[in-house]
Amino acid sequence: MGVKIEKAAPSGFCSGVGRALEIVTRVARERGGVEMLGAVVHNARVMAELEALGCRVVTSPADIRGGAVVTSAHGVSPELEDELKRRGIEVISTTCPFVRRAQTAARELARKGFLVVVYGEAAHPEVKGILGWAGGPGIATLDTGFLASLQPLPRRIGVVSQTTQVPAQFQRFIKKLVSAAFTQNSDFRLLDTICHDIRERQAQAARLATRVDLMLIVGGRESANTRHLARLVARITPTHRVASAGEISQSWLAGKQRIGVVGGASTPESALEEVLSRLKELTSDHGQSG
Amino acid sequence: MGVKIEKAAPSGFCSGVGRALEIVTRVARERGGVEMLGAVVHNARVMAELEALGCRVVTSPADIRGGAVVTSAHGVSPELEDELKRRGIEVISTTCPFVRRAQTAARELARKGFLVVVYGEAAHPEVKGILGWAGGPGIATLDTGFLASLQPLPRRIGVVSQTTQVPAQFQRFIKKLVSAAFTQNSDFRLLDTICHDIRERQAQAARLATRVDLMLIVGGRESANTRHLARLVARITPTHRVASAGEISQSWLAGKQRIGVVGGASTPESALEEVLSRLKELTSDHGQSG
Incomplete structure (x- = not known):
């Protein structure tokens, strides 16, 4: 047997990655190459294929030489986008629509006075971008330990998830958050932004x-x-x-x-x-x- | 020993009850009595004292004879208030400020498209009033069993509490709600409105x-x-x-x-x-x- x-x-590829690659490939073909700020997607083979089309990865905004840059499917903060535009650099965004949804939610929560908590990996570019959209103090974390340092606990806490997290684990996180921090006058907003x-x-x-x-x-x-x-x-x-x-x-x-x-x-x-x-x-x- | x-x-008395009694006592003294729609507060001795001042309880809006009525500290629905005003009856409200907070929250949630869930006793006048402020389909309940009849689960669920509920029990309820109903695209808003x-x-x-x-x-x-x-x-x-x-x-x-x-x-x-x-x-x- x-x-x-x-x-x-x-x-x-998921639709978001497919869309990002379509954009960057088209731009690279039209212009004979383009600079990309960070890996458009996290896959070495895909990135090698893009480099063969004349795409070049720059790891920092300071390294951009040309007049245009493609940003990643993971999204970037509005501050970074503004900085690039101020420098006269054309920003070609490939932000995944699901990431955009999380960014928009984070911005709305922050505007309404919620402390924005992103259930995700603090070092990941998507998570950094979402926190950038919150525009204020925000927290990226995979556990509720951060609450210990918040005294008093904020009345308004808004939670979104990195798009790639595991739903059952996100649910455990928000249950723990409710147990540990939902108290007098609390106003919690919990949003599932998993793709x-x-x-x-x-x-x-x-x-x-x-x-x-x-x-x-x-x-x-x-x-x-x-x-x-x-x-x-x-x-x-x-x-x-x-x-x-x-x-x-x-x-x-x-x-x-x-x-x-x-x-x-x-x-x-x-x-x-x-x-x-x-x-x-x-x-x-x-x-x-x- | x-x-x-x-x-x-x-x-x-709590401040809300004290305030309600102050209002109704003043009105009764000024006018030589007044009609009260339901018990202003849930206490027979207090109600007997008010009756001695010339206050008379009517159990239904249809029974109101005079040109003014005192509504209860538990609040009433805006529909009922409108109905009384349409009939030319002066409405003297004694709604507790904490109940008002829950009513306002319910109205906001309903306006934004959330299914309003009131953690409370469905038959209690305060809970009926809060649901009235939601103005649409809402649920009053002490357990999450109602979710079984909702297919598909609503994306947006907003929860408030009857003002007199026990915080730890309310917390258990919202944890169960998150476990049972927080799913793809969910957008939950959880508000502590306990007095x-x-x-x-x-x-x-x-x-x-x-x-x-x-x-x-x-x-x-x-x-x-x-x-x-x-x-x-x-x-x-x-x-x-x-x-x-x-x-x-x-x-x-x-x-x-x-x-x-x-x-x-x-x-x-x-x-x-x-x-x-x-x-x-x-x-x-x-x-x-x-």
């Missing part, structure tokens, strides 16, 4: 994980959504995360009968196909015991 | 309950805040609820060494003093064992 290998659907595509990928990956004895998550090292997928399915079955087919270790496969493969929102279909081919090679070369 | 009897502070005075009375009563072996809660049978006080302290120590000193049973006191007495927000200080006197009589007549 052969090893069964199954790929989760949906796969390939629809991410939610569906996570649900399908979790479903697949229950049917297999090994999961491979394919995606870039910097990709938050891939990291969250891996963390989610690792609770269900043994899981490895790889950026490419070359990283698959033979030793992971020993005794495995069913293997699930899942790609992140910024993982090209071609990377997934290579992983599937490599898995077939590795499992047919050596046969199976049991 | 004698029985120790202790009264919780604060006691006597400050009620919160303080509950905290002090709970503190007193930990030090005594019997608690007496003094208040009107229709009084929600007295009922909530009783339910709260009954979890800590044996508890009885009485409307007046005459209801105290000798049998409750057998073997008790420390007795705590607490009044509701609509319980006059005189009723409390009578309960304290009666307790002293009953405990000195019979002495103590143990």
Whole structure:
């Protein structure tokens, strides 16, 4: 009996990544190249393809040489956009519509006097951008420990989520927040800003994980959504995360009968196909015991 | 060793009840009486005193004979107020400012498209009034069971509390609501509209309950805040609820060494003093064992 290998659907780029790549590719073709502020998406292979089209990554606004720059699908703060415009630089935004929704919500909350809390990774560019849209004091965090330093507790707390977080974990976070901080006169606003595509990928990956004895998550090292997928399915079955087919270790496969493969929102279909081919090679070369 | 009897502070009327009685007493004196739509406060003794001043309770708007009516500290719906005004009846409102806050919040939530959920007793006039201010479909409930009948779940849910509810129970309710209903795109607004005075009375009563072996809660049978006080302290120590000193049973006191007495927000200080006197009589007549 052969090893069964199954790929989760949906796969390939999410609509936000697809849209961002379409924009940057068109601009690069029209202009013979363009500068990009940071990685447009968190995938090294995709970024290499863009560089082949004449796109060049600059890591800081100060490094921009030309008259135009493409900003990332993760979005940027309005302050950064304003700074670029003041310098006469054309800003070509590829901000994902789901990220835009979180940014807009953060701005509205801040305007109404809510302390903005972003459930997310403080160092991630999307989260930094959302906090930038809040425009005031805001907090990016994955746990409620920050409340200990707030005395008195703010009456108004508004919570949004990084678009790629795991819904069940976000729900646990807001339950803990309510337990710890909802008190006299509190006015809490809790918004689910998790991306629809991410939610569906996570649900399908979790479903697949229950049917297999090994999961491979394919995606870039910097990709938050891939990291969250891996963390989610690792609770269900043994899981490895790889950026490419070359990283698959033979030793992971020993005794495995069913293997699930899942790609992140910024993982090209071609990377997934290579992983599937490599898995077939590795499992047919050596046969199976049991 | 004698029985120790202790009264919780604060006691006597809360500011909202005091204010309502001031208004209705002044109007009754100026006009030689006035009609009141329902009990201005939920206390039979207080209502009897008002009747002695020429105040007359009508239970339905249709029964109003005169050109003016005093509405209750629990508030009324704007529809009812409009109806009375259309009939040319002067409306003298005694709505408690904390109830007004909950009404205003409910109206704002409804205007912004939130399903308004009032954590409270559906039959209580305050809760009916708050739902009236929401002006649309709203729900009054003490548990999250209502969610089962909502398919799909509303994206926007706004929650306020009846002013007299127990904060910890309200918190449990909103945690359950988040667990059961916070999902894709959810936008929840959670407002604590519990009255400050009620919160303080509950905290002090709970503190007193930990030090005594019997608690007496003094208040009107229709009084929600007295009922909530009783339910709260009954979890800590044996508890009885009485409307007046005459209801105290000798049998409750057998073997008790420390007795705590607490009044509701609509319980006059005189009723409390009578309960304290009666307790002293009953405990000195019979002495103590143990």
